[in-house]
Amino acid sequence: MTDTNTGVGAETRRFDPKLLELLVCPLTKRPLIYDSERQELISRAAQLAYPIRNGIPVMLPDDARTLDDADNAKLRR
Amino acid sequence: MTAQPEIFDRALLRRRKARAALCMAKHAFLLEHVVADLADRLSIMQRRFEIGLDLGAHGTLLSGHVLRTGKIGRMVCAAPIPELCGLADVACIVCDEEALPLAPASLDLVISALSLQLVNDLPGTLVQIRRALKPDGLFLAAMLGGRSLEQLRDAFAKAEIATTGGLSPRVAPFADVRELGQLLQRAGFALPVADADVLEVTYPSAHGLVADLRGMGVSNMLRERRRATMRRATLEAAMAGYARDFGHTGRVPATFEIVTLTGWAPHASQQQPLRPGSARGSLKAAIDGS
Numbered sequence: 001m002t003d004t005n006t007g008v009g010a011e012t013r014r015f016d017p018k019l020l021e022l023l024v025c026p027l028t029k030r031p032l033i034y035d036s037e038r039q040e041l042i043s044r045a046a047q048l049a050y051p052i053r054n055g056i057p058v059m060l061p062d063d064a065r066t067l068d069d070a071d072n073a074k075l076r077r
Numbered sequence: 078m079t080a081q082p083e084i085f086d087r088a089l090l091r092r093r094k095a096r097a098a099l100c101m102a103k104h105a106f107l108l109e110h111v112v113a114d115l116a117d118r119l120s121i122m123q124r125r126f127e128i129g130l131d132l133g134a135h136g137t138l139l140s141g142h143v144l145r146t147g148k149i150g151r152m153v154c155a156a157p158i159p160e161l162c163g164l165a166d167v168a169c170i171v172c173d174e175e176a177l178p179l180a181p182a183s184l185d186l187v188i189s190a191l192s193l194q195l196v197n198d199l200p201g202t203l204v205q206i207r208r209a210l211k212p213d214g215l216f217l218a219a220m221l222g223g224r225s226l227e228q229l230r231d232a233f234a235k236a237e238i239a240t241t242g243g244l245s246p247r248v249a250p251f252a253d254v255r256e257l258g259q260l261l262q263r264a265g266f267a268l269p270v271a272d273a274d275v276l277e278v279t280y281p282s283a284h285g286l287v288a289d290l291r292g293m294g295v296s297n298m299l300r301e302r303r304r305a306t307m308r309r310a311t312l313e314a315a316m317a318g319y320a321r322d323f324g325h326t327g328r329v330p331a332t333f334e335i336v337t338l339t340g341w342a343p344h345a346s347q348q349q350p351l352r353p354g355s356a357r358g359s360l361k362a363a364i365d366g367s
Contacts (some may be wrong), residue, residue, distance in 0.1 A: 016168050022128075022153065024181045026176035050178075056162055058171040060179035062088075 013055035093294040104292030111190045111219045116142035126185035135190020136163035157253035179209035203264035213344035222336035223253040228323045236315035245303040266340025279328040283319035
């Protein structure tokens with residue numbers, strides 16, 4: 001079983017931006033920034049990017065990507 | 078982040094759930110029982126909830142039942158792994174019950190079926206849930222309580238001592254209903270209630286119970302578990318001991334104690350206790366007069 005297997009109907013699932021009203025970073029409880037291009041939810045405070053896989057935000061710190069300098073430069077713009 | 082003892086191996090829990098997700102339906106009797114009960118309790122509530130969250134979702138089973146009560150506007154599933162997210166028509170997130178990614182005062186309802194018994198820091202999780210609820214929001218959860226699997230615990234302990242001369246934890250510790258009620262109060266819930274319901278299930282043999290537990294993805298995930306595979310002799314001795322000590326007319330029973338927790342995020346409209354000494358009538362007069 002792989003990370004991308006999300007069961008029946010997964011192909012048609014898209015991230016619902018309305019979910020952003022509910023979601024915060026699980027570690028810092030601070031708001032998240034939605035990066036629609038990379039399909040990530042970014043927590044500046046925790047310096048983590050949580051992946052959105054097949055429209056499902058995966059809010060597990062173990063699965064998140066650590067932000068690099070380029071990400072932070074982009075966020076400052 | 079905390080100095081809480083780690084009882085459960087949460088990473089292993091996610092792997093077990095992923096393995097079990099595919100054949101879950103065959104072993105879902107307990108979940109189906111609990112889901113029907115939670116939906117019943119919700120259906121008699123005198124209010125409507127705009128947005129609810131199924132914490133520790135097993136697909137959309139609970140969300141579907143809850144939406145059919147007509148009391149909920151929309152549901153979001155919070156599953157421990159992507160494989161348990163269910164169909165695309167219900168919004169879904171993946172999160173760990175121990176670190177909730179939920180904005181403060183964002184939900185009217187948090188409902189949970191059989192997932193909170195495997196959380197290491199339950200007081201911490203309850204506080205996070207209460208903060209995620211809007212004022213007067215409802216938390217309604219069913220989890221396994223203290224008496225669950227008492228026969229299996231006993232059979233494993235006796236068999237392991239007899240065959241290996243030692244003892245290792247085989248069955249998870251489950252919290253007592255009274256402790257759970259106190260935890261609700263400590264977490265700041267108003268009108269907290271914890272009630273217990275005991276479900277006796279019988280199997281043709283103890284092997285059937287073990288197969289069901291494995292099928293639910295809840296076989297031993299204690300951090301301090303013995304890592305080597307259980308010796309065949311130990312398993313067989315446990316299964317035989319189970320039948321000998323608890324068997325009745327050719328079948329063996331298994332106890333599941335289901336504790337249901339109800340608590341509300343505090344709100345001024347809720348009933349409040351009066352200040353001591355503020356009563357205007359005498360209790361004696363009220364009793365004598367009746």
